[in-house]
Amino acid sequence: MQSILFMNAMIFDGTGREPFAGEILVTGNRIAVVSEGKERIPHEGATIINCNGATLMPGLVESHAHLSWPSSVGRIFEGLMLPPEEHLLVTAHNARVTLEAGFTSAYSAGSLGTRFEIALKKEIEGGYLPGPRLISSSLEQGPKDVLGVPPAESNKHGRGVEAMRAYVAEMAELGVDSIKLLLSGDDAFASGASQNLTYTEEEVAAAASEAHVRGLWLSGHAQSAESVKIGLRHGFRILYHCSHADEETLDLLEAKKDGIFIAPAVGLRYSRLYEAESFGITREVAEKMGVYAEVERMQKLYPEMRKRGVRVLPGGDYGFPYNPVGRNARDLELFVKLFGYTPIETLVAATKQGGELMGLEVGLIQAGWLADVLLVDGDPTKDVQILQHRERLLKIMKNGLFIS
Numbered sequence: 198m199q200s201i202l203f204m205n206a207m208i209f210d211g212t213g214r215e216p217f218a219g220e221i222l223v224t225g226n227r228i229a230v231v232s233e234g235k236e237r238i239p240h241e242g243a244t245i246i247n248c249n250g251a252t253l254m255p256g257l258v259e260s261h262a263h264l265s266w267p268s269s270v271g272r273i274f275e276g277l278m279l280p281p282e283e284h285l286l287v288t289a290h291n292a293r294v295t296l297e298a299g300f301t302s303a304y305s306a307g308s309l310g311t312r313f314e315i316a317l318k319k320e321i322e323g324g325y326l327p328g329p330r331l332i333s334s335s336l337e338q339g340p341k342d343v344l345g346v347p348p349a350e351s352n353k354h355g356r357g358v359e360a361m362r363a364y365v366a367e368m369a370e371l372g373v374d375s376i377k378l379l380l381s382g383d384d385a386f387a388s389g390a391s392q393n394l395t396y397t398e399e400e401v402a403a404a405a406s407e408a409h410v411r412g413l414w415l416s417g418h419a420q421s422a423e424s425v426k427i428g429l430r431h432g433f434r435i436l437y438h439c440s441h442a443d444e445e446t447l448d449l450l451e452a453k454k455d456g457i458f459i460a461p462a463v464g465l466r467y468s469r470l471y472e473a474e475s476f477g478i479t480r481e482v483a484e485k486m487g488v489y490a491e492v493e494r495m496q497k498l499y500p501e502m503r504k505r506g507v508r509v510l511p512g513g514d515y516g517f518p519y520n521p522v523g524r525n526a527r528d529l530e531l532f533v534k535l536f537g538y539t540p541i542e543t544l545v546a547a548t549k550q551g552g553e554l555m556g557l558e559v560g561l562i563q564a565g566w567l568a569d570v571l572l573v574d575g576d577p578t579k580d581v582q583i584l585q586h587r588e589r590l591l592k593i594m595k596n597g598l599f600i601s
């Protein structure tokens with residue numbers, strides 16, 4: 198089996214420890230040995246990579262991926278929908294862009310094609326197309342006539358308990374890993390919509406119990422406090438945004454912190470505030486969409502979740518024209534800048550905790566773990582912004598193979 202030795206590295210292992218000098222030996226697709234200090238790893242026959250003091254760290258995890266949202270860095274599409282053939286190809290392109298940005302894993306927060314991610318995941322896992330490890334999702338889905346549901350292929354299910362069960366069963370048959378439901382509206386869809394529940398609790402309960410029986414995970418767009426509580430009551434794996442969470446919701450999150458992941462998806466909000474003017478989102482429009490107020494609330498809320506030990510993960514709705522796929526690492530900067538996370542805490546969220554979200558042995562530099570590794574020019578534990586620069590990612594390894 199092929200072995201690769203990284204020597205002269207500073208290792209950030211994902212646990213939250215400061216980087217330490219050491220070596221790692223990768224054998225096949227696993228990290229075989231991690232050494233520290235002056236200890237040398239026997240490496241007969243191994244290919245040697247001299248890291249020259251660069252930082253070795255786990256690959257990043259994107260917790261709110263939309264590979265089928267078409268825009269990526271250097272390739273902007275105005276809308277979200279394309280003809281299906283183009284759309285699938287663009288989705289595959291975005292998988293490569295995500296991986297090349299250092300994200301070796303991605304949890305999908307919804308697709309725009311029913312089978313896009315199922316097909317794509319097969320190609321990636323077969324080694325035929327480059328892309329991150331993927332938790333594939335069903336469509337970004339809400340009930341009929343709820344504003345904000347993308348137009349094509351929407352309304353895949355009717356209302357009521359039986360319809361929800363049947364929908365989840367159908368998705369399970371197709372082979373998705375995760376069901377995405379819009380549990381609340383969003384102020385960006387219509388003013389005040391963030392406070393609307395889109396499903397009845399009975400409908401959510403039916404979908405959730407069907408998903409649990411079939412071994413599927415659930416992710417939820419949840420803005421209002423009540424929608425977060427519903428997601429918590431019905432065993433959702435990850436809840437997004439949560440920007441109206443109140444004190445009681447925070448208490449519930451804290452009580453369930455070992456069973457839930459939260460992702461604010463702040464990247465999209467930030468870009469709508471400061472970078473979307475040329476796409477028609479002026480200050481006035483952003484205000485109408487409630488973005489200012491939302492970011493302000495998030496700046497109070499997320500430091501509080503951090504204090505309470507809730508697992509809050511980077512992942513920012515990349516794929517919109519003003520927030521393209523490939524800029525995903527910018528979310529880490531926003532955790533530091535807006536939420537008071539230290540760079541190390543942010544990196545732990547994007548690696549170790551991201552690995553926990555994926556349910557895979559990724560996110561740590563640890564013997565036995567899958568070899569998803571970045572070699573970074575500089576020290577991201579001092580400045581997470583360097584991860585946004587492609588040229589600073591000297592090597593990207595996924596599953597023991599270099600992608601660059």
Ligand SMILES: [Zn+2]
Binds near residue numbers: 263462
């Ligand atoms: Zn999203």
